[in-house]
Structure formats: C-alpha cells, structure tokens
Amino acid sequence: MIEISDIRASLAQGTTEQRCLALGLAEAIKLFGCLPHLLERIELRRRSIDARRKSDVHLVLTIRIHLCDELDEEELIACVPERERRRVRIVQERPAPAPEKLFRAPAPRPVIVGAGCAGLFAALVLAEAGAEPLLVERGDDAQRRSRAIEHFYRTAELDPESNIQFGLGGAGTFSDGKLTTGTKNPAHRRILEALVAAGVPREILWDAMPHVGSDILPVVVEHLVARIRELGGEMRFRTRLIDIERSRPRGGDIRGITVESRTADGVVREERIPCEQLILACGHSARDVFELLEQRGFELARKTFAMGVRIEHAQSAIDRAQYGRFAGNPALGAAPYKLVAHLGDRSLFTFCMCPGGEVVAAASEPEGVVTNGASLHARAGENANSALLVNVTPEDLPGADPLEGIALQRACEAPPTTSAAGAYRAPAQLVGDFLARTASTDSGAIMPTYPLGVTWTALDNALPRHIIDTLRAGIPLLGRKLKGFDATDAVLTGVESRSSAPVTVVRGRDCVAIGAPGLYPCGEGAGYAGGIMSAATDGIRCAEAVLRELANR
Known part of the structure; x- marks a missing residue:
C-alpha cells in the first residue's frame, strides 16, 4: 500500500x-x-x-x-x-502476530493478578490462545467501583480495596485515558482495535493524541472482561493476593498462590489456587504485594520514580496560549501541553495532562492524601490540570531497602506532613504565593477541583526539599514556554505521589522474574510500563512469554 x-x-x-x-x-x-x-x-x-x-x-x-x-x-x-x-x-503492514491456539488448556491454568491494562490484555491474549486463564482483582467491577468512589467523595469514607487505584481497569480507568506512546510496536494497533471493539470511539485509530475519558473507560473494561469470559477465561473480583508458594523458599518455581476473597455477605475466606505461571500485574499502588515479595525473597530493586503536585489553570487560558485566535474551534477541542525544564542535574516536567478535567482524590490507604488527574471524553471542564513532577532517584533515598521509595511516598501522603489532617483534604497553594514563599489563605480566579476540599497552606513541607526547590526554580521557566503557565492564581494541589512505582520486580529478557521460574512481573507495578498503552503492551508481551513456555513443555 x-x-x-x-x-x-x-x-x-x-x-x-x-x-x-x-x-x-x-x-x-x-x-x-x-x-x-x-x-x-x-x-x-x-x-x-x-x-x-x-x-x-x-x-x-x-x-x-x-x-x-x-x-x-x-x-x-x-x-x-x-x-x-x-x-x-x-509501506507494508506489520500486524502483531497472533499466538497459536493451544491444543488444550493447561492444567493448572495461568493466573493473572491485577485487572489493570496489563492484566486485562494479558488475560485476553491467553484466552484467545485457549489457555483459559484466571484473572483475580482485589477491587470491584467497574459499576461497584464507581459507586465506591462516589461514596468516598461524598462521605470521605475510603474503601481501601475499591478506589481510584484498585478495581477493574486499574488506575487508568478513572483518568484521562490517554493512549499516546513514545514507542512503536505492532501491538499498539492491536490494542487500539481491541479497544474500539470494546466500545471506544473510532477516532483513536487516527488521532495523533488519542484519549478515551473516564466516562467511557468503565464500560470498555467491562466489555473486555466479557470477551475474556466468552473465550473461556475466569474473572474474580474482591480477591486479594496474600501469599505466593514456591517449590523451595529461595529460587524455587511457582507452585501456587493464596488469595483472600470477600463474599457478597461480607464473609472473608482464604483459598489456595495452584498455578505454575503467574503474571503479576498488581499496579504501582499494591504496596502490600511488594512487601510480600520482599518477605518471600524475590529480587526487588529501587527504580527512579517521580513526585510533585497537580497544577490547575483555566482551560480557556491554555487554549489561547496554544491556539491563539483559533481557540475554541470544535475541531481543536481542549488544548493539551507537554513541558519540561532542565535545571542542572534535575528536571521539572508535566505528566498526565488532563485538558478540561479535574483533580481526583486517589488515596488507597486510610488518611493518605493523594492526587491524580482525570477528564471525561468531551474534556469540557473549566480547568486544565497536570502533574508537575520531579524525579526521585535511588541515590536520593537513604539506606539500601528496595522499599524505601514506598516509605517516602507514605510520608508525603500522611496528613501531618501535608498540614491537611482529616477528611482527606489536600494541601493547596497559589503559584504566586509559592514562588513568593508565602502561605496561601484563599483561592484566586481558579477554583480547585479536588473533590474533598483543599486546605490553603504552604507546600514547602509536603515534599522533599529537592522537589520543592526544583518546582520553585522550574515553574517560571515553564511560563516562558507556555504563556500563563506561571500565572499567580494557578493552583498547586498536593501531593502527586503515584505517577509510577518506586520499585521494580527484576526480570530477564524472557519476562521471567530472576530466580523465580514461572513468575512474570508485568506492567506499571513491576516497573515495566508507564501508561495505558505501555502497560497493555507489556501485558501482551508477558502473555506471549507464558504461551511460549507452555508450548515448550
């Protein structure tokens, strides 16, 4: 062609x-x-x-x-x-090769832990090949999860198992649903076509910056689950991983997992599930899973992650800055941006920018204050918001514990640190006050969208010093790149601490965890992805590795 x-x-x-x-x-x-x-x-x-x-x-x-x-x-x-x-x-089409269908389903069947993008696409590929996988998810299906989030916003009563981080579709379900990626892979087209078949508008097939929206994604992930079940797979919700069994304590093959499930009437029961292929797609916020892996002797390593705040502007101001007199044209929609400022050995960068969206309460642990961003498909909200982040490297952390990054995240999310104790209120400060080193006492023209309310304060004690210093030095530089970015009444809301996992489960080129045959660390939580597309791609990659193992038996 x-x-x-x-x-x-x-x-x-x-x-x-x-x-x-x-x-x-x-x-x-x-x-x-x-x-x-x-x-x-x-x-x-x-x-x-x-x-x-x-x-x-x-x-x-x-x-x-x-x-x-x-x-x-x-x-x-x-x-x-x-x-x-x-x-x-x-050009020649290079479709991603479909795995050969298995002659019969393996016994015991492969198990996937975590029904985010990585887990869903791993399960879909395995189901298409006839492997009849079992997919377990600690949180709820999309409808129950939506109700749990609405209840949290209304009452400040958090369900630690069903929230912005946990539940069907993972953290990506209640986000902007961006499908952009900086890499090229034949699997990307396969993923986009699968999403369209599940109900996403066709425009993602050609839009240079495709997105779905948090109003559409819950329906889409339910359709993906229905397809997995139709192909012979099984899906269990409210089922949390609590142990991994190996043939010997250190270096042994995977033999099974123990899960804790909660029935509709509230009864909690434990169950051992035999498995020899375990795809671990638990997500970046499954801290109990990382702690379990460390206790059981799996190889973990620190990795660079990022922390910072959310910044909000009027979307109309961003539109004018990006499109000039064409701002507001229906063909353009709400304008996005992607910015970076390099300051010596540190950088300040925007991430997960949500045009016409809102800042969401993304806590998954009691009393923790965590922010993220989301927008509906129409992106018609009054505010634009984006994460404004600085990297935290392994060298920034004390000691040698691979979970030290999680400890730092928790410290920054804790209410006493953020000066926003009680009811999950988030600390917030106007950009002008932040740059002037003055605590804020009220909003300006931009009203914060964080749903549980903000406490006007100074953010200096909310994050490590190098992050605060980089924010203060970098925001004016970003204002030179995008007019109005450093506007005095723009709102900073903290903390954005879950952009990625601070730890990786070390694996080889065959996707198998080092020293743990049968374990396939996968997706964002394992340190091998950074968004919907890359997570789904890694899910496909791990599923294909499992199928190769099964074929070589």
Whole structure:
C-alpha cells in the first residue's frame, strides 16, 4: 500500500473521518493522476494539529491507499512530482502476530493478578490462545467501583480495596485515558482495535493524541472482561493476593498462590489456587504485594520514580496560549501541553495532562492524601490540570531497602506532613504565593477541583526539599514556554505521589522474574510500563512469554 503524509487540512475540512478521507482521496488523485475506481480502499491513519504558528493553526493528515491489482506501486510513485515525493512511500503492514491456539488448556491454568491494562490484555491474549486463564482483582467491577468512589467523595469514607487505584481497569480507568506512546510496536494497533471493539470511539485509530475519558473507560473494561469470559477465561473480583508458594523458599518455581476473597455477605475466606505461571500485574499502588515479595525473597530493586503536585489553570487560558485566535474551534477541542525544564542535574516536567478535567482524590490507604488527574471524553471542564513532577532517584533515598521509595511516598501522603489532617483534604497553594514563599489563605480566579476540599497552606513541607526547590526554580521557566503557565492564581494541589512505582520486580529478557521460574512481573507495578498503552503492551508481551513456555513443555 502507499502512504501519503503531510496533507494539509483546514479546521473545517478535518472535522470528521469522512471529510478527511475525501480530502485524502482528492490528494491521491492529484499526486498519482489516476482515476478513483483504481484505488481500492483509502484509510485515515493519522490526524494531528499543527499550531506552531498561532496565525495559521490547521490539521495535518496521513492516509494509506490500497491499490487495485493492476496498478504497480513503484510505477505510480515514479509519476509523483519530485517536489512531492518525500510525502509518499510504500509501506507494508506489520500486524502483531497472533499466538497459536493451544491444543488444550493447561492444567493448572495461568493466573493473572491485577485487572489493570496489563492484566486485562494479558488475560485476553491467553484466552484467545485457549489457555483459559484466571484473572483475580482485589477491587470491584467497574459499576461497584464507581459507586465506591462516589461514596468516598461524598462521605470521605475510603474503601481501601475499591478506589481510584484498585478495581477493574486499574488506575487508568478513572483518568484521562490517554493512549499516546513514545514507542512503536505492532501491538499498539492491536490494542487500539481491541479497544474500539470494546466500545471506544473510532477516532483513536487516527488521532495523533488519542484519549478515551473516564466516562467511557468503565464500560470498555467491562466489555473486555466479557470477551475474556466468552473465550473461556475466569474473572474474580474482591480477591486479594496474600501469599505466593514456591517449590523451595529461595529460587524455587511457582507452585501456587493464596488469595483472600470477600463474599457478597461480607464473609472473608482464604483459598489456595495452584498455578505454575503467574503474571503479576498488581499496579504501582499494591504496596502490600511488594512487601510480600520482599518477605518471600524475590529480587526487588529501587527504580527512579517521580513526585510533585497537580497544577490547575483555566482551560480557556491554555487554549489561547496554544491556539491563539483559533481557540475554541470544535475541531481543536481542549488544548493539551507537554513541558519540561532542565535545571542542572534535575528536571521539572508535566505528566498526565488532563485538558478540561479535574483533580481526583486517589488515596488507597486510610488518611493518605493523594492526587491524580482525570477528564471525561468531551474534556469540557473549566480547568486544565497536570502533574508537575520531579524525579526521585535511588541515590536520593537513604539506606539500601528496595522499599524505601514506598516509605517516602507514605510520608508525603500522611496528613501531618501535608498540614491537611482529616477528611482527606489536600494541601493547596497559589503559584504566586509559592514562588513568593508565602502561605496561601484563599483561592484566586481558579477554583480547585479536588473533590474533598483543599486546605490553603504552604507546600514547602509536603515534599522533599529537592522537589520543592526544583518546582520553585522550574515553574517560571515553564511560563516562558507556555504563556500563563506561571500565572499567580494557578493552583498547586498536593501531593502527586503515584505517577509510577518506586520499585521494580527484576526480570530477564524472557519476562521471567530472576530466580523465580514461572513468575512474570508485568506492567506499571513491576516497573515495566508507564501508561495505558505501555502497560497493555507489556501485558501482551508477558502473555506471549507464558504461551511460549507452555508450548515448550
């Protein structure tokens, strides 16, 4: 097939897939000088926004053309004017190879712990291959989880097993649902197509910055579970991992797990589940699992993670800064941003930016104050918010305990540290006051969206000194890159402490944990992913490794 890139489209021309395809078809006919009926099929592959010149904001399209058999691709490209040829190339589809279906399901069957993006896609691949996996999740299904979160926001009564961090879909379900990734992998298209089949709008297949939204994701993950069950897999909720059994205490093969489940009437029971292949996709907030792994002698290592705050601006101000006079055009939607400021050996960077969204209460432990960001598919909220983070390296931590990063997270989340004791209120400070080293006493023009209320204060004691110093030095630098980013009434809300896991479960290139045959550490919690797409990709990678092991038995 032939790919044509850099097709310019006005904002009016690129509002729908059909209009983009019509524009792409006209471009193909102009370049190749052939009749439309000789082009068998046309596909929109990418649509992005070019806002480098605020006076000329427009869309840029990439299309792919499937030709009729009688047309030769190389001969057709040779007809393209020399000045346009850089935009045209022959491409070959590289679909991710589907694993061969097993002759029969293994006994005991593979077990996946954690039904976030990594666990769901690992289970889906195993189920498609006929392995009939068991997927266990400590939290609730999407509907019950939504009710638990609403109850927490209304009453400040936290369910430690069903919240923003735990439950079907993992932490990504109640987020902006961004599907961007900095890498290329054939599995990405497979993931996007699976999400579309589960109910995500088709635009994620071509949008340069695709997202889903926390109003759509709960339905999508329920559909993925239904598909896994349809293929012979099993899904259990309210089932928490409490032990891992090995053939010998150190260095032994996986032989089974013990789980604790809670019935509908509140009865708690323990159960041993035999398994020889265990995909551990527990998520970055499953601290009890990391503690269990350390106790059982699995190899853990510190890794660099990040901490900081959430920053909120008026979305209309971000739109104007990014799009100029085109701000508010429906074809553009709410403007995102991605910024970094380098300050010597430290950097300040934005992460998980949520246009038209809100700051959410993401605690998973009693009394802990944790923030994250989320937005609905429409991104129609008044505020923009983003994590504003600084890395914490292993060298920043005392001692040698691999779980020292978790201890630091907990210390920063504790109410006495944040000066926001009681009812999960979050500490907040205006950017102008923060830069002036003055405690805030009230909001300015920007009203914070954190649902359990904020305590106006100074943030200096909420985070390690190097993070506070980097925030203070870096925010004005980011203001030079994006006008208004350092506005005095922008709101800083703490703490953002769960952007990634501070520990990794060490594994080899075969995805098997070092010294623990049969254990496959997977996804964000194990230190091998950093978002929905990378987590899902790692889930597929680990599932394929399990299938290779089963095939070689």
